[in-house]
Each structure stands twice: as structure tokens, then as C-alpha cells.
Amino acid sequence: MFKILKKMVPLEPRLHSGLGLVRPHDYGFAHKIEIVPIGFSEIVPCSMWYPVFIAKRGEDLGVFVFLGTGETNLFVNPDGTWKTMVIPNLIRTYPFSVRKEGDEYVVLVDEEFLREGEGAPLFEGETPTPYLENIRTELTNIALDLEKAGGFAREVFEAGLLKGLNIHHNFSFGTLTLRNALTADMQAFIKIQPEKLYHLNVKGYLSLLFAQNFSLRNLVLFEVFNSFVGTLPF
Structure with a gap:
């Protein structure tokens, strides 16, 4: 899984009880x-506002969105x-x-937001509070969604439906440079076998590729x- 934020540590009763x-x-x-990485279910809604791309790091593939450049998030x-x-x-x-x-899925937290005697309690002794259990459930679903996005990215990559994406553009607020990322190769659809195309369509992958490209x-x-x-x- 790709990291986007620093200072994240595993939640442990021994350390954080x-x-x-304080969110x-x-x-x-x-x-x-x-x-920032996004999950499978986020690809279409995010494609309405953000540039979406696929990236490969080692053996991992994931789906990401651009939020800005030059250490500037344009959406805040x-x-x-x-x-x-x-x-x-x-x-x-965040901060989870x-x-x-x-x-297993391990819950991480930014320690900067932990306070003694303040905020929502996370543990009662060694036992996670209902608040933390709800957070754990939500984060597990997000992690599964991120893995599903990775599976989607890998399958379309192996099917030859992606091509390199290189961007270099000067905006008034900074320069955006992206190399070695991937985007849908719309011309590759012409060459793919019909049964493979049908298989990808049944899995919902084709609509995601179009959304990503657009x-x-x-x-x-x-x-x-x-x-x-x-x-x-x-």
C-alpha cells in the first residue's frame, strides 16, 4: 500500500491507553x-474533479489522484x-x-492528534472502545477498496491496456512534472480479443478506464x- 502521510504509528493499547x-x-x-491513493469505488466520483492516474512502484500498482503541485493542494x-x-x-x-x-489490517494514527484526558477515548484498558472499533471497520473497508483498485490496475496493465503518462506543465502557482505514470491506452482496445474485452467489461473495468482517461x-x-x-x- 502506498503512503501519503508521515508521523503515522500503529495504535497499541500499551502505548495509547x-x-x-482530538480530530x-x-x-x-x-x-x-x-x-493521494484512491480505492476502486472512488475512481468514478474522483474522476469528475481530479486528474486520476495509475502508478507502479516495484511490484505494486495503485490508482491515484492529483490534488495540486508545488506543495499546494488546490482543493483546500x-x-x-x-x-x-x-x-x-x-x-x-485522517488522522487515521x-x-x-x-x-491483518493495522490501524495507524498521527500521534500529533492524541491527547491525555481529551478527545474520544480509544482504549478501555487493553480493549478498543466502540469508537475505535467503528474506525477499524471503516478503515478495513477502505483498505480492501484500495487493494481492489490495485487488482484492477494490475489486470489492465497485464492486459496491455495502459501506456506511459508523462506530464510537464507550468501553472501560475507551480510546475507539475510526472514521469513513468500510466493512463488508459484507448488505441489498445482495438487490438484486444473480444472475449477478454467482454471479461473486463463484466468486471466493470472498461468504464473505469474511460473515466480515468477522461x-x-x-x-x-x-x-x-x-x-x-x-x-x-x-
């Missing part, structure tokens, strides 16, 4: 985040509010995150989002 979590009151923590207003109604799950659930260790047009909106202040109602 007696501490409470951030806005999205100001994300004002420097430029790229100066007051910390988010500009659209579509917020990537790993941003929305999750990673897989063997067959989402790159959202790069032209970056200048708009750089100057826009407010929250769009959809």
Missing part, C-alpha cells in the same frame, strides 16, 4: 498533499474547508490510516481551483 483523539477541525493538514480553501463534495477517503479519515501486515482533462481546471474560494455544492 488513556489517550484520546482536526478542518482539512488544513492536507494543504501540502499533492497526490485558506480556512481549511474542502472545495468539492468528493473527498478522497484517506484524506477524509491503515496498512496490511500479513492477513479525468486527465481536469488538469485544465487547476488554474480555476487555484483561484476559487468556496465549496461547490456537488
Whole structure:
């Protein structure tokens, strides 16, 4: 799984019992985040607002969105509010995150938001509180969704439906440079075997490839989002 945020540590009763979590009151923590992984179910809604791309790191493949460049997240207003109604799950659930260790999913937390005697308690002795159990369930579902996105990316990569994506563009607020990423190769659909095409369509992959490819047009909106202040109602 790809990392986007630092300072994340596993939650452990031995270390964190007696501490409470004070969640951030806005999205100001994300004002420097430029790229974030998204899950399978997020690809279509995110493609409406963000440029979506696929990346390969070692043996792992994942799906990501651009949020900005030059350590500037264009989707966070100066007051910390988010500009659209579509917020990537790993941003929305911060300061929690999750990673897989063997067959288990481990809950991570940014220790900066832990307080003694404040916030929502996480453990009662050695036992997770109902609040933490709900968080764990949500994060496990997000982790499964991220893995499903990775499986989608791997299958279309192995099917030869992706091509290299190289971007270098100067905006008024900074330069965006991306190399060795991947995007849907629309010409490759012509060459694929009909039975393979049917298989990918049944799995819902073809619509995701179209959404991903079309989402790159959202790069032209970056200048708009750089100057826009407010929250769009959809």
C-alpha cells in the first residue's frame, strides 16, 4: 500500500491507553498533499474533479489522484474547508490510516492528534472502545477498496491496456512534472480479443478506464481551483 502521510504509528493499547483523539477541525493538514491513493469505488466520483492516474512502484500498482503541485493542494480553501463534495477517503479519515501486515489490517494514527484526558477515548484498558472499533471497520473497508483498485490496475496493465503518462506543465502557482505514470491506452482496445474485452467489461473495468482517461482533462481546471474560494455544492 502506498503512503501519503508521515508521523503515522500503529495504535497499541500499551502505548495509547488513556489517550484520546482530538480530530482536526478542518482539512488544513492536507494543504501540502499533492497526490493521494484512491480505492476502486472512488475512481468514478474522483474522476469528475481530479486528474486520476495509475502508478507502479516495484511490484505494486495503485490508482491515484492529483490534488495540486508545488506543495499546494488546490482543493483546500485558506480556512481549511474542502472545495468539492468528493473527498478522497484517506484524506477524509485522517488522522487515521491503515496498512496490511500479513492477513491483518493495522490501524495507524498521527500521534500529533492524541491527547491525555481529551478527545474520544480509544482504549478501555487493553480493549478498543466502540469508537475505535467503528474506525477499524471503516478503515478495513477502505483498505480492501484500495487493494481492489490495485487488482484492477494490475489486470489492465497485464492486459496491455495502459501506456506511459508523462506530464510537464507550468501553472501560475507551480510546475507539475510526472514521469513513468500510466493512463488508459484507448488505441489498445482495438487490438484486444473480444472475449477478454467482454471479461473486463463484466468486471466493470472498461468504464473505469474511460473515466480515468477522461479525468486527465481536469488538469485544465487547476488554474480555476487555484483561484476559487468556496465549496461547490456537488
